[in-house]
Amino acid sequence: MTIANRDPFNKILKLQKDGxxxxxxxxxxxxxxxxxxxxxxxxxxxxxxK
Structure with a gap:
C-alpha cells in the first residue's frame, strides 16, 4: 500500500544511495x-x- 506516487519515492531512494x-x-x-x-x-x- 502506498500514499505517494513513484516519483518522490524514487527520488528518496536515490538520496539514500548517494551516501x-x-x-x-x-x-x-x-x-x-x-x-x-x-x-x-x-x-x-x-x-x-484541510
Whole structure:
C-alpha cells in the first residue's frame, strides 16, 4: 500500500544511495514530498487536513 506516487519515492531512494548523512536525507525528503502527500500520511479523514 502506498500514499505517494513513484516519483518522490524514487527520488528518496536515490538520496539514500548517494551516501548523504541521515540529516541531509531528512531535510531533502521534506523538500521532495508535497503537502498533499504529507496530509495523506497524517490524516485518515482528509477533510480534517484541510
Amino acid at each position: 548523504l548523512s541521515i540529516g541531509e536525507v531528512y531535510d531533502k525528503v521534506w523538500e521532495i514530498v508535497d503537502v498533499e502527500t504529507v496530509d495523506l500520511l497524517l490524516f485518515e479523514n482528509q477533510e480534517i487536513a
